[in-house]
Amino acid sequence: MTQSDKQPEKTWTIEDAERVYGVSSWGGGYFEIGENGNIHVIPEPRMNDVRIDMKAVIDEIREENIQFPVVVRFHDVLRSQVITLNETFREIISEASYQGKYRGVYPIKVNQMREVVEEIVDAGQPYDYGLEAGSKPELLAVLAMNTNLNALTILNGYKDEEFLKLALLGRKLGRKVVVVIEKFSELTMLIKVSKQLDIAPIIGLRAKMQSKGQGRWQGSSGERAKFGLNVSEIIKAARLLEKEGMSDTLKLLHFHIGSQLPEIRAIKDAVNESARIYAELVKMGFALEYVDVGGGLGIDYDGSKSTADSSRNYSVREYVADVVYGMREVCDLEGVPHPNIVTESGRAITAHHSCVITEVVGEIKPDGAQIDTAAGEDDHILLKNMRDLADHLSGELNFQEVYNDATQYKEQASDAFKLRVIGLEELGKIETLYWQIMRKVKHFYRNADFVPEEVQSLDFSLSSQYLCNFSIFQSAVDSWAIDQILPVVPITNLHTPPVNDGSLVDITCDSDGKIDKFVIEHAIDHVLPMPAFSKDEPFYLGLFLTGAYQDVMGDMHNLFGRLNEVHIFSYDDDPQDFYIEEFVKGSSVEHVLSVMQYHPSSMAIDIKKYIDKEVAAGNIKPREGVKWTDFYEHCLAGYTYLNTES
Known part of the structure; x- marks a missing residue:
């Protein structure tokens, strides 16, 4: 039963709305329900005097004639996450009297958008926060972006000779570029190329851990992991470097036990194992400087603070403490120096900063149209x-x-x-x-x-399906592909009680284009309670925590393409506490057609020919023919999504 069904007589409060939608539970301190019933954004929770009303953001987007759906990026949230992670490591390292430093990197595969990477690099500059690349195109981008000579550039993924030469170019430019060896043949290739070019590399070895992660991606770790060297291969690699007179190039030990780790114990076990491997390599005479604990720092998508796949049972501070104290304990027992700690946290950095705002454009009721049921003489x-x-x-x-x-x-x-x-x-x-x-x-x-x-x-049977102007496959692909829970909440009217339940369907022609799993009262429900709204006024829903992967993994299903984007910065002196810093236009129809090898200009010429032929035959009037030609060209240049303002 919906909340309105259970307690219709009770006065509805903001606390009731919070209990139902759980905004503060999954919002990470960045989102809350305001007293006016609108979703508010707190760009910097540590200085929470600035609050942005998302209804005001939507109003300004409309005033600027920017079509929905849109991706809204809160750049201050992105900066805040970078600062929070780095400051937490600094605090715990000082508290633990840990002798190494924190040298984190952001894996750009999580969100390669230039504006996102630029913001992270800028926010991370005081902390020497670096970048990670896992492919040749990503490396090309990272070499141009990561110019801090004290920051690390970590290179993961399978590599060819060209990839390795690019890495050595980075070394030639004075960068701390670390080539992580994923399979043994990469090491022999790197040794050959580095000697040919006479450029000393910085080498890391990725270990296949006995420890395994938990959650949806636990299969990416363990002995059957796709990447990395087993113990015998690590020893063989170290001895080869020793034989080649390159022992001093081995500087980093890397491991990764999975993404979105829900259980803190998995992290503790992996840190302990990696610290033991590090200590043994140091005792063998290799002066390693870094241990890279990989990614895995999860976020609480459903707000349950549990070991569910879409949650985590630990805080960022607890994660950092377990990494630092766990590493210190083993190193002290083994009598080896504390290494510098590297993490590759991407999801935790980017997820909160971006959301998708879509408009409800229709309602599909289960009972359809009501027809007259008056009695007839011959009724069955x-x-x-x-x-x-x-x-x-x-x-x-x-x-x-x-x-x-x-x-x-x-x-x-x-x-x-x-x-x-x-x-x-x-x-x-x-x-x-x-x-x-x-x-x-x-x-x-x-x-x-x-x-x-x-x-x-x-x-569920009596709930409506709300038709929303967006594509699941473009903007929330994980909800379709792996049943990832993404919080969905009405942007306004949350101070009023829900009057109906519903699931969401998108405007694609695919039956799978729907969302029917929602975080309601800290549990997963198949319907979303909806407050009252007028069909005469636009009504908007927000899909939150979409900044990790969703921005860059969307496909071209139905040729809808990328969404319009607005970039928001907080500004305390502004009456609304924000301003739109940039508008990035989404895909036009002609762009997505060009990607699929169509030729829009030729198509427009062909259509004009057909129209001219009909004009010559007297089937279309000349003035009407011109209008139809202009209309076709206007549609080619337009946004791929529904124009709800027309």
Whole structure:
């Protein structure tokens, strides 16, 4: 039952809205429900005097004639996450009297957008915060972006000779570029290339850990991991470097046990194992300086603070403390220097800074159009029975029995229609009466202590599907591909009680283009409680925590392409506490067609020829032909998504 069904008499408060939507639980301190019922953004929780009303952001976007859907980026949130991670490591390192430093890197695969990487590099400058690349194109971008000579550039992924030469170019430019060896043959190739060019590399070895991660990506770790060297290969690699007179180039030990780790114990186990490997290599005579604990720092998508795949049972501070103290403990026991600690946190840095704002453009009700169900002389007995059931509903009845009878009549009517016993109009009347009965059954049980299991399903069966102007496959691909939970919340009117339940469907022609899993009251529900809104006023929903992967993994399904983007910066002196710093135009129709090897200019010429032919034949008037030609070209240049303002 929806919240409105359970407690219709209770005065609805902001606290009720918070309990239902859990904004502060998954918001990481950056999002809350304001007293006016709108979602507010706190760009820097440590200085929470600045609050941005997202309704004001939407209003300004509309004033600027920017079409929805849009990606909204809060750059201050991005900076805040970089600062928080680095400051936390500094505090814990000082508290623990740890002798090494923190030298984190941001893996750009999580979000390679130039504006995102630039902001991270700038915010990380005082901390010598670096970048990680896992492919040749990413390396080309990172070499241009990561100009801090004290910051690390970590290179993961499989490598060819060209990739290695680019890495050595970075060394020639004075950068701390670390080539992480993923398979043994890469090391022999790197030794050859570095000697040919007479450039000393910085080498890291990636270990296949016995420790395994937990959660959705646990299969990426362990002995069957795609990347890395087992213990014997690590020893063989170290001895080869020794033989080649390159022992001093081995500086880093790397491991990775999975993304979005929900359980802190997995991190503790991996740190302990990696520290032991590091200590043994140091005792073998290799002066390693860094241990890279990889990625895995999760975020709490569902706000449950649990070991569920979409959550985590630890804080950032607890994560950092376990890494620092765990490394210190083993190193002290083994009598080796404390290494500099590297992490490759991407999801935790970027997820909160970006959200997708989409407009609800339609409602698909389960009971469809209501038709006249007045009695007729020749009504079939099934229709009479259903009408009699609908006309005599009262609190004295057994509503479980009513539910059962109505369901049976509807099933019998469907069979009767297939056998040509009743006609289409009678079937339509029976369906109309059935849905009327089901709504009354649901209403009856709204305050009941016990609700039969089959009646509980009416919440979903009677819920609407809200048609939203966006593509799941472009903007929330993980929700479709791996059932990732992304918080979805109405932007406004949360100070009013929910009046209906619904799931979301997008504007693609694919039946999978839907979201029907939501974080409601710290649990996963199949319907989203919706506050009242007028069909005469635009109503917007926000898909939050989309800054990690969703921005860059979307596909071209139905040729919808990239969304319009607005970049928001906080500004305390502004009446609204923000300004739009940049608008990045999304994909035009001609752009997505060009990507798929169409030629829009030729298409426009061809259409004009066809129109001119019809004009010459007298089927289209000349002035009308010009308008149709202009309209076709206008559509080619336009946004790929629905224009709700027209």
